[in-house]
Amino acid sequence: MISRSPGGDPPAETPILSVENLSKCFGSVDALQEVFFSVDPGEIRAVCGENGAGKSTLVKILTGVHRPDQGTVRINHQTQTLRHPQAAQQQGIALVAQELSLAPHLSVQDNIWLGNRTVPLLHRRPHLRRQARRVLDIIGLDQLDLDRPAGSLTIGERQLVEIARMLARQARVLILDEPTAGLSDVEIERIFTALKELSSRGTTIVYVTHRLGEVFELCDTVTVLRNGKSVRSCRVTEIDRDGLIELMLGQSMREMYPPSRTSTESPLLVVENLKILGWVGDFSLSESSGQIVSIAGQISSGAAQVLRAVAGLAYDATGQVRIRGQPMSLGSVRGAQESGIRFISEDRAQEGIFLKLKVLDNLIATRLGAGFLSWSALHQLASNLARRVGLDDLRLGARAGELSGGNQQKLALGRSMGQEQKGVFLMNEPTRGVDVGSRRDLYKVMRQLCDNGNLIVMTSSDLEEVVGISDIIITMYRGKLVARYARDQVTMHQVLTDITHPRFRPGERKTES
Amino acid sequence: MLLILTVGALATPGFISTPSLAALLTSISFIGCVAVGMTFITLSGNIMSLCLGATLSASSLIFMAGLSFGVGPALALGLGFGTLFTAAQGLLVGYLRANPIIVSIAALALLVGSADYLTGGQRIYSPEDSLVPLTGTLWGMPVEALFLLASAVIGQIILSYTRFGRHIHMVGSNLKAARAAGVSIWRTVTGSYLLAGFFTALAGILLSARYGSGDMELGVGYDYDAIAAVLVGGTAIHGGEGSVMRTLLGVAVISAIQVVLLLYGFSQQMQYLMTGLIVLTVIMLHSLGERHS
């Protein structure tokens, strides 16, 4: 049985998990409204949706973290009230969360049994070791040493060990929340193989993602969420990529992006022979002001590292960077700032803004000037900047940690704005964790920055966004440049091909006008 | 909380009389200077140093030993030693991100060892009575208290009105974000330790001037008293939030309670106990207050 939206067909097989009329609101925000879907044993179900579509709320209800305001969750045809996470675990629902939950200092075996209530006090038992070995074998980690500390594993291996842990807990329904974020394509392949193996053994998999390629590669069926509602559930064979995008975005996304433009001025930023140990082999770039340039690539491509290096944040980078023809030395953030580089990190909470400090302090962080501070001037500056990015300047005294994700990103951007000198904005994943409404504002601000003579170089794992916002798209694969395109010369499909399996050798530069 | 304390203090007979106030002011000045210094270390995200007490003692020794060259050189030597020795620890912590607590323990052991080697565990006495300007009273206030006040004001101005001060807040609040914002981590951390060393050395000099001698026992326990004052004042133990003025308040609260207890006839021992309980209570109150806001 596939479709269970209102008026859908009756089930053909017995679903192991079904959700009916589920609603949940937080304050005045409807996170979920009347969500329906159901999954059969052994099925791999994709749950797709943009950020803010309600995916994480759904996951939290299924795992007993939140309780729904309305609606029922049925497991094996029995209505269950999942009051707390343990209740969900007892029902055989297990979550592999985005944030990893392995203790790095413990061995693989200990991590597999960590938190498992069935383990006896004296836990060095041969049968536990055998069982750990068995679950690892199932998911394809048959070579992995049980005694290796989890901290020494790659991120992909850790993700697999998490899955093994859930298997050891006899999970019948495995929920994975964007498990491939941060993984290389080889590792993603390993996880897919493991998941397919599990599904063939009868484990049900609910696969939450916003990466469309994975839906078609891995899943049998798909449920699309948009603005908290389940829009459609169907087999993946019944839908194509564009149809899925339309369902997820509801058309409106195309209007979100301001019109593109190109520039023919002399280059503002020139990067030559950039090398970063372990990441980037040899990368060059030369771009003029007034444009948005996206560097698209997977995590392992080194795109984000290129921006970090140009911003002066890489300690192991070599190469030449020139801004307006003036050479700039690598490795000094201050030096880069003085040349007109403004870096906006993808990791807002850890590296972008100061959550514990006030909004005011955040806005003026790089603008303190020399000598004694003039607070009245700094106040003026801060409220100016706040207005420019659309932040209420009444909130200058609030702590940055109290703002929403979108407003925090505006804050990070606002800090870099309003300088006389036109410069280069380097943005890693500028819309990660930003809701759809704030995205539109951000795109508008970005376009304005370019119109004022700045250059934006950004990276994004959201290809839709890359193709939508950029004037120039540069694709990277394993530390090398694959190609450079103007926006109207490329399709999303081409970009996806370039960054996953480029057809020509990386480094060969495809020229265009 | 503060209101209760103030009312309680003022309602205590004898609290506002000059001798007890002067005694209070003098006694808190030494701890106060160290606490002002410790504030910089805590604010910069490096929790605390277990070496400030020993640095205070060592500065007092060097000051006393330096007096044979005159007061000026002695001051320079004492202050210079405390400042540079602590700044060197700051350099290790800031440049290599070495663990601040291990570094401070290592520095403590090295300092105690050197002092022992050089003095043989002896006290050094002031050779002459040339230290009058560093003791006594001025405008009815103990000189030590004026030094504390000046230290606090200077410290607060550095924190609030200089770029370096804001950098300390930024590094303490979020080191990676500070680096991405172009703040030099090692300069900021080294600078924080340098200031901590300076204010600690100042306390050492004042203390040895008052006693007319310097020895390694002078500073024992000052680390804990200072960090207690910092925390009672409400500076966050993980850095980024707080101020020198809050620390000053923390010192004042702890000392006022001790004096009130003394005036009510509690024994010295009871005061120790009450101090501990009050530190515990205030830290808990801060945490509760933070959760409600």
Add this chain to the structure above:
Amino acid sequence: MSVFKTITRESIRPFAVLSGAVVTLGLVDRGSGNFLSVATAFSVLQLFSTLGLVSLALGLSLVVRGFDLSVAGMLSLAGCVAVLTGATHPWLGLAAGLALGLAAGTLQGLVMTGLRIPPLGVTLGGLLTFQGLSYVLTEGQTIAYPNYDLALILTEPIMGFLSYRSLITLGVFLIVALVMSHTRLGRDVVATGSDPEASRIAGVHTDRILIGVFALSGFLTALAGVLLSYSLAAASPVALSDVLVPAAAAAILGGVSLGGGKGKPLGIAAGVLTLCILRSGLNAIGASPFVHEFATGGVLLVVAILDAPELARRLTSWRLRASER
């Protein structure tokens, strides 16, 4: 180079440092018998009995990312309580001291988990409170314990180098080591320190673990304090409080990391032994006390620098810049 790597491997390092200290002192001693003697072994183990359990307590709190400053206060407080209550019945004093340590540790754990206060803040308050309490109980005086026989029994040499006191200490180390390595509890303790959030998601009751570790820390410190006071036949609020720095130094030498998740009881034992051997050994061969301080400080400084997270980055960066020129 591989020998160097083995030595610097973290699990082996405490023992390597320990053997290093023994060999060095043995070479300096050159067979004169001052260092390599049963008497030195005895005095090392007596020192070990004082410092060991405190260091173990502090080390365990460090494993779960706490820093139990209060051990310095609890050591003297438990001693004072035992001496005051156990004048006629030593067991009663022992029970009172241990109960107090357990209760105080539990209370501190409850406060830090219930109110979400960083352990350092809570245990600083605990340190000052316990110290104050022992001053109040003793009225600031050193109090004598009339049962000298007990002191003699506890410190009487067994087979030349052991004593009941050091046997108890070694036994406790062994039990804690077994619990840490062979039970689910030990695994959960390491997990909690290794990554608290991850462990919570995985289903570990991290709050209970934290409370348990601080309770154990109070208990172990109290045991050390009671044994020390009984064997000295005296308790004092002052004399014993200078234990924190050597205890922390020993734990760090023993492979405990302040970042949590790292540290084993046997490693801590090796760390404590290293410090004790340095102290008694240097004493035995007639070195001045400052040599011991220098040695401790120097070793700690090297550990601090080797463990510094930016060291490798700085080295890479220098190498790259040098090769560019």
